[in-house]
Amino acid sequence: MTDMRRRDVLRYSAAGAVTAATTLFGVQALASPNSAREPEKAAPNDPRDFDETYKGKKIKGKHNIGGKDELHINNQKLALTVISTLFVPEDGSEPYVAMAYISAINHYDPVEIDDSKNKGGLKKLAQKVIDMLGDLELSNEAAQAHSH
Amino acid sequence: MAVVRKNIAAMTSAEKTAFINALWQLKTGSANGRNYNWYIDQHITYFARTNDNISHAHQSPSFFPWHREYLRLLELDLQTVSGNPAVFIPYWDWTGWASPFTADFLGAITNGSVSSGNFSPSWSWTMYRSSIATNFLQRRVGQNASRPTAAQVNTVQSYTVYDQSPWNASVSNSYRNRNEIELHNRVHNYVGGHMATREAPNDPVFWLHHCNIDRLWWQWQNSRGIDTYQPRTGFTAGVIDNNETMHPFGAGRTPSAVRDITPLGYSYA
Incomplete structure (x- = not known):
């Protein structure tokens, strides 16, 4: 499977949440032998990657094979954790399950990962974190990873 | 001594002063081998899936009993450090009118750095293991x-199934997960600042x-x-x-051991 096709599976197969979760884990399993030899190999020219400025802060997002996406804010790393979680929309529409990012900063407020409904998950996360930081910066604690 | 936890x-x-003074004493001292920052450490460690491959504190069925024991231990330490067995943890019913963010209680600043008054650095309250680069409590x-x-609380309380497989943040028909996401998470996000972070117990x-x-x-x-x-028995992964x-x-500190609050030494008014 090419890199592009892997991403397409991630992005477009999420007809249902369970499918999305299964697909993600499936891709991770597929990718793991490669990632052992080439750790954190980036998908070249992923159209979702960004390196820009938001509210005066530099945001840099990179989508990697196997789901280990990376985010830096003013060159400080924010460790990301991917969880499968229930979303209960405040507008009263039907709850749904999706894969989402949490981090030390948005620990109780998961941001949905790119899929057919939301193709800018990592950037949306970056913007949310900056809105939460205000004038402040991430500390080194924010780079400490953990699993769920 | 059994205490009644009040709204x-x-x-x-006098009760407000006794509570915040006990927090200050635990932050600047210790009791029973623990200090205030020990609680922040535990929250950060047990939020994650630990090396026993178990989610103890969040996004799992033990969300409720883990925090029940966590609060019971803090209440005990507050009583010990202050030498006042009547100190209790009060509850904030966020559907009501009363706010904890007042100058005589948890501090009145609700938009940015708590830079003066109670729970500010000049009150000896500085951030521990903050993922935000600051010494000031943020709200x-x-x-x-x-x-x-x-x-919305009533809707969540009407779920009849405590929890069920897959026992995580994705389960829909689960009182535990509905409460954790729709009430618990939401109020962490409503307060914002440090309450929205992994090191949330920095905010009293x-x-x-x-x-x-x-x-x-x-x-x-x-x-x-x-x-x-x-889950009741066995070894659910x-x-x-x-x-x-x-x-x-x-x-022995199991979900079963903390299911009834009466032997734990407190009740709710």
């Missing part, structure tokens, strides 16, 4: 989320919020059954079963 709206000014009340309404309102969550679980137990924790010890608490 903040019903606290006397952004109401900027990122709204408070749950009484009607953490305890008032979780006290209310514990009270809601106790009300639910009184309506659905006190001995209703799931990745989660705490009814008779399994919750870390970092001592041997």
Whole structure:
């Protein structure tokens, strides 16, 4: 499977949440032998990657094979954790399950990962974190990873 | 000594002072081998899936009993450090009118750095293991989320199944997960700042919020059954079963051991 096709599976197969979760884990399993030899190999020219400025802060997002996406804010790393979680929309529409990012900063407020409904998950996360930081910066604690 | 945990709206000014002074004493001293920052360490460690491959504190069925034991331990340490066995953790019913963010209680600044008064650095309250680069407690009340309404609380309380497979953040028909996401998470986000982070117990309102969550679980137990924790027995992968010890608490501190609050030495008014 090419890199592009892997991403397409991630992005477009999420007809249902369970499918999305299964697909993600499936891709991770597929990718793991490669990632052992080439750790954190980036998908070249992923159209979702960004390196820009938001509210005066530099945001840099990179989508990697196997789901280990990376985010830096003013060159400080924010460790990301991917969880499968229930979303209960405040507008009263039907709850749904999706894969989402949490981090030390948005620990109780998961941001949905790119899929057919939301193709800018990592950037949306970056913007949310900056809105939460205000004038402040991430500390080194924010780079400490953990699993769920 | 058994204590009655009160609504903040019903606290006397002496009770408020006793509570915040005990927090200050635990932050600047220690009791029973623990200090305030020990609690922040445990929250950060046990939020994650630990090396026993179990989610002890969040996004798992033991969310309620883990925090019940966590609060009981803090209440004990506050009583010990202050030498006042009447100190109790009050609850913040966020559907009501009373706010904990006042100058005589948890501090009145709700938009940015708590730079003066109670729980500011000049009051000896500095941040520990903060993922935000600051020594000042941060709050952004109401900027990122709204408070749950009484009607929304009632809807969550009406779920009859305690929890079920896959026992995580994705389960839909689960009182535990509905409460954790729709009430618990939302209020963390409503307060914002440090309350929205992994190191949330840096903000003392953490305890008032979780006290209310514990009270809601106790009300639910009184309506659905006190001995209703799931999963009951066996060795369900990745989660705490009814008779399994919750870390970092001592041997025997299981969901079953904390199901009834009366032997734990407190009740709710």
